[in-house]
Amino acid sequence: xIRYIIRRLLTGVLLLVIVCALTFVFFRILPTGNxxxxxxxxxPHPNLVxxxxxVLGLNKPLIIQFxxxxxxxxxxxxxxxxxxxxxxxxxxxxERLPVTLSLTxxxxxxxxxxxxxxxxxxxxxxxxxxxxxxxGTALLLLSVPEFWLGFVFLLLFANDIGKLKILPGAGSxxxxxxxxxxxxxxxxxxxxxxxxxxxxxYARLIRSSLAETMGEDYIRTARAKGLRERAIIRQGVxxxxxxxxxxxxxxxxxxxxGAVLVETVxxxxxxxxxxxxxxxxxxxxxxxxxxxLAAAFIIAANIVVDIAYAYLDPxxxxx
Amino acid sequence: xxxxxSLVAVASxxxxxxxxxxxxxxxxxxxSSSLGTSAALSTGGYKSPLTEPLTGGKRGGxxxxxxEIDFEHLDPGIAYFSVDYAVVFATQRPLYSQKPNSNExxxxxxxxxxxxxxxxxxxxVHIKHGIRFSPPVDREVTSADVAYAIERGANPNVATPYxxxxxxxxxxxxxxxxxxxxxxxxxxxxxxxxxxxxxxxQLVADALLLPLTAAVxxxxxxxxDKNKPSNYANFQVATGPYMLKNDxxxxxxxxxxxxxxxxxxxxxxxxxxxxxxxxxxxxxIDVKIGGTSTVLGRQVLEGxxxxxxxxxxxxxxxxxxxxxxxxxLEISPGAGSHYIAVNNKVGPFDNIDVRKxxxxxxxxxxxxxxxxGELVTNVATHFLYPTINGFEQSGGLKGPQGPQFxxxxxPEGNMRVAEKYMKLAGYxxxxxSGHETLTVVGSSGSPAEQxxxxxxxxxxxxxxxxxxxxxxxxxxxxxxxxxxxxxxxVCPSVGWAADFADPQTVLNIAFNGTAIVPTGNTNWGxxxxxxxxxxLAAAENVVGREARAQAWAKIDQELVExxxxxxxxxxxxxxxxxxxxxxxxxxxxxxxxDYSYTSLK
Numbered sequence: 001x002i003r004y005i006i007r008r009l010l011t012g013v014l015l016l017v018i019v020c021a022l023t024f025v026f027f028r029i030l031p032t033g034n035x036x037x038x039x040x041x042x043x044p045h046p047n048l049v050x051x052x053x054x055v056l057g058l059n060k061p062l063i064i065q066f067x068x069x070x071x072x073x074x075x076x077x078x079x080x081x082x083x084x085x086x087x088x089x090x091x092x093x094x095e096r097l098p099v100t101l102s103l104t105x106x107x108x109x110x111x112x113x114x115x116x117x118x119x120x121x122x123x124x125x126x127x128x129x130x131x132x133x134x135x136g137t138a139l140l141l142l143s144v145p146e147f148w149l150g151f152v153f154l155l156l157f158a159n160d161i162g163k164l165k166i167l168p169g170a171g172s173x174x175x176x177x178x179x180x181x182x183x184x185x186x187x188x189x190x191x192x193x194x195x196x197x198x199x200x201x202y203a204r205l206i207r208s209s210l211a212e213t214m215g216e217d218y219i220r221t222a223r224a225k226g227l228r229e230r231a232i233i234r235q236g237v238x239x240x241x242x243x244x245x246x247x248x249x250x251x252x253x254x255x256x257x258g259a260v261l262v263e264t265v266x267x268x269x270x271x272x273x274x275x276x277x278x279x280x281x282x283x284x285x286x287x288x289x290x291x292x293l294a295a296a297f298i299i300a301a302n303i304v305v306d307i308a309y310a311y312l313d314p315x316x317x318x319x
Numbered sequence: 320x321x322x323x324x325s326l327v328a329v330a331s332x333x334x335x336x337x338x339x340x341x342x343x344x345x346x347x348x349x350x351s352s353s354l355g356t357s358a359a360l361s362t363g364g365y366k367s368p369l370t371e372p373l374t375g376g377k378r379g380g381x382x383x384x385x386x387e388i389d390f391e392h393l394d395p396g397i398a399y400f401s402v403d404y405a406v407v408f409a410t411q412r413p414l415y416s417q418k419p420n421s422n423e424x425x426x427x428x429x430x431x432x433x434x435x436x437x438x439x440x441x442x443x444v445h446i447k448h449g450i451r452f453s454p455p456v457d458r459e460v461t462s463a464d465v466a467y468a469i470e471r472g473a474n475p476n477v478a479t480p481y482x483x484x485x486x487x488x489x490x491x492x493x494x495x496x497x498x499x500x501x502x503x504x505x506x507x508x509x510x511x512x513x514x515x516x517x518x519x520x521q522l523v524a525d526a527l528l529l530p531l532t533a534a535v536x537x538x539x540x541x542x543x544d545k546n547k548p549s550n551y552a553n554f555q556v557a558t559g560p561y562m563l564k565n566d567x568x569x570x571x572x573x574x575x576x577x578x579x580x581x582x583x584x585x586x587x588x589x590x591x592x593x594x595x596x597x598x599x600x601x602x603x604i605d606v607k608i609g610g611t612s613t614v615l616g617r618q619v620l621e622g623x624x625x626x627x628x629x630x631x632x633x634x635x636x637x638x639x640x641x642x643x644x645x646x647x648l649e650i651s652p653g654a655g656s657h658y659i660a661v662n663n664k665v666g667p668f669d670n671i672d673v674r675k676x677x678x679x680x681x682x683x684x685x686x687x688x689x690x691x692g693e694l695v696t697n698v699a700t701h702f703l704y705p706t707i708n709g710f711e712q713s714g715g716l717k718g719p720q721g722p723q724f725x726x727x728x729x730p731e732g733n734m735r736v737a738e739k740y741m742k743l744a745g746y747x748x749x750x751x752s753g754h755e756t757l758t759v760v761g762s763s764g765s766p767a768e769q770x771x772x773x774x775x776x777x778x779x780x781x782x783x784x785x786x787x788x789x790x791x792x793x794x795x796x797x798x799x800x801x802x803x804x805x806x807x808x809v810c811p812s813v814g815w816a817a818d819f820a821d822p823q824t825v826l827n828i829a830f831n832g833t834a835i836v837p838t839g840n841t842n843w844g845x846x847x848x849x850x851x852x853x854x855l856a857a858a859e860n861v862v863g864r865e866a867r868a869q870a871w872a873k874i875d876q877e878l879v880e881x882x883x884x885x886x887x888x889x890x891x892x893x894x895x896x897x898x899x900x901x902x903x904x905x906x907x908x909x910x911x912x913d914y915s916y917t918s919l920k
Contacts, residue, residue, distance in 0.1 A: 034797075037839050048483070051475035051496060055547035084391060085578040086550035092578070154614055161617040170614045171385070171607055267610030269580045277389060277579065280793065 080285035115202025253301030257294020376918030560599035651910025653706025660843030712872035750782030822871030
């Protein structure tokens with residue numbers, strides 16, 4: 001098991017280097033604009049552009065620039081500085097990460113609890129009114145774009161522009177340590193909106209998986225042996241949950257890299273918005289930093305999921 | 320050309336002429352005649368920077384500002400974006416600046432008007448006594464601080480975007496890379512002299528209202544300017560009525576400005592009101608960054624002490640404001656222009672008559688409706704737009720008149736006139752019969768996308784085969800329209816906002832054949848007419864506001880006669896404010912709110 005974990009971690013590092021290289025190459029080749037030209041302004045003297053390129057290190061061969069970046073990243077955890085604000089990318093990410101963590105963890109709890117509960121009930125009461133209502137709602141939530149749902153929530157419930165004025169609206173986010181209650185209430189709507197679509201997916205997934213499992217021979221055998229229904233359901237859920245768990249790991253990894261739409265609609269200063277802004281303004285260091293962070297989260301989530309499989313499903317063993 | 324984004328659309332409203340002279344402006348220098356006629360400045364009865372009183376506001380209070388996008392640069396030596404200017408001009412005092420309702424230079428740090436002498440090769444400015452930097456610098460500003468501010472602009476670590484455009488004539492500037500510049504002399508603590516290598520004193524004098532001339536203390540800023548790039552913005556000191564909140568060491572980053580999150584402006588304790596014309600009513604300005612313009616707009620309209628500071632308020636919000644919150648909507652004319660750049664160098668549009676045919680066929684009214692109609696646009700008939708010196712001399716709203724301008728006489732488009740020009744171009748049946756496929760690259764997103772589609776349809780009506788591509792605006796410029804070798808035939812919606820009201824800032828770079836560069840080219844149509852180039856060069860050296868207006872208006876008319884490009888829209892900026900705000904916008908800064916004049920009720 002230890003060897004497996006070490007191997008996965010090394011593969012993860014290799015993947016990070018590859019992601020780093022791809023980001024590096026894409027943002028220098030694709031037509032997003034030369035940062036030196038953006039900094040130099042209109043009608044710049046060619047010498048000025050060259051000097052800025054030198055200052056920003058853009059005059060070095062791509063491979064050297066890449067090597068410098070890797071060295072700084074792996075040996076000093078230095079992600080460079082924003083071309084615009086001159087702020088350290090590391091501190092910029094550190095500042096926004098708690099925000100994105102707050103958003104993602106809360107939403108994940110909601111969608112896992114909500115999605116699994118609804119899915120399990122639906123699977124156990126298949127074709128009942130509850131099942132049909134639940135699955136219909138899930139389909140609706142799946143079909144609704146996140147940003148639209150966000151607007152609807154704001155127009156209904158936000159205490160500034162909403163009809164009912166019961167929850168803090170867009171731009172109300174404060175840090176957990178600043179005011180825990182305000183933090184909690186400001187995130188209720190974003191959590192619900194972010195969780196809605198995923199909860200629907202989980203509900204449908206667990207329903208079909210559990211329904212299939214409950215029809216397995218070993219479940220029938222357990223019933224025939226007189227095992228209590230509660231214990232049977234627990235067994236069934238444990239078997240059915242594996243695909244859900246895989247998806248959960250991936251999805252949390254992706255969201256930790258930033259939930260752009262929800263962060264934008266609710267004006268939450270997280271990683272996603274920062275990444276989007278950096279892409280639009282060709283702020284390479286910030287783009288690289290945030291993309292690397294997202295990749296790291298996805299890789300880490302995958303490793304955690306793979307390891308956790310062993311505990312969830314005794315049939316799985318690692319070499 | 321400063322950064323700004325396309326204006327937004329609302330339902331059209333009846334245009335009511337405003338009697339500008341009686342608009343309530345209390346500023347003695349507010350001059351409607353210098354801005355244009357009342358018709359050109361009409362805002363349909365809505366508030367405008369020209370109608371808002373500049374005195375009598377209530378002192379005190381905190382203004383909350385919502386803005387979707389972050390600032391680009393808050394360093395006065397780098398700032399070049401209308402949203403940045405709202406903060407920079409509240410915290411810094413350049414040598415000259417403009418009152419909200421005027422496009423004329425008012426001495427700010429300077430004691431009086433610039434003195435142009437020596438055949439327009441010397442510009443002398445005397446600066447006021449008793450102006451002090453904010454903490455932690457605290458000392459009095461001298462002419463050496465202004466000299467350093469300009470010198471650092473040439474330092475690649477700072478790289479002022481417009482320095483070589485307006486200050487190139489200063490001796491030593493073209494090769495400057497930071498450090499003393501031969502042509503900038505400070506004979507004493509309160510005098511600065513610019514020695515020029517060419518007689519461009521008027522242009523340099525006009526450009527002294529750009530934020531580059533805001534004093535920077537060398538002994539304090541030099542260490543920050545050595546960083547690559549400079550991080551002086553994060554430790555900046557102020558000379559204006561407000562300053563970005565800082566700590567005892569002067570650090571602004573993370574205190575008065577948190578990128579992507581907020582900015583906090585507080586009163587500058589060292590500001591001397593007796594030396595400044597700004598009233599500075601507010602105690603504090605809290606800027607919150609992020610969100611979506613639609614939500615922010617609603618928050619503002621239903622809020623109290625709050626404004627939205629945006630380069631473009633969302634169209635549905637402007638519409639809502641126009642219908643339900645009329646007193647909270649401000650319309651600012653003269654907020655830039657849009658035109659269709661057609662390739663004058665290669666392809667069918669190298670023929671002047673084909674260009675005229677497209678101009679004649681185009682339904683410019685439809686294009687403007689896509690942008691919101693009369694409330695936020697005027698149909699453009701030439702290149703100098705309202706509030707720019709020379710606009711009236713070039714024909715005002717109607718544009719140049721005469722039979723030679725018949726292609727410009729039909730805002731809704733006229734296919735018969737278009738066919739006439741196609742025939743003159745050598746296409747006997749009035750439609751294009753060649754085999755070239757036109758490459759049209761437009762900007763995605765409303766309203767530029769709708770404009771591009773109208774242009775595409777018009778080209779098809781004229782018989783062209785079109786390869787039509789829409790990309791993100793920055794890509795359209797950086798990859799296609801700014802790169803001559805891409806040989807794009809038509810860029811259907813390019814925009815321009817002047818750096819100041821001098822007509823040279825609108826016409827020179829955009830149509831000067833000698834200014835065409837391989838990348839970052841803003842002469843999008845690659846207009847390169849020797850006669851026009853010569854006229855541009857001569858007009859650069861003209862001294863005197865009226866004389867320059869005449870000279871540049873003539874060039875403007877020549878450009879129309881040449882159909883160098885096809886102007887279709889003169890923008891007006893829409894701004895919104897909460898119910899308890901007496902907002903004042905800056906006519907010279909595409910209508911952005913002026914925090915030094917805005918007050919709470």
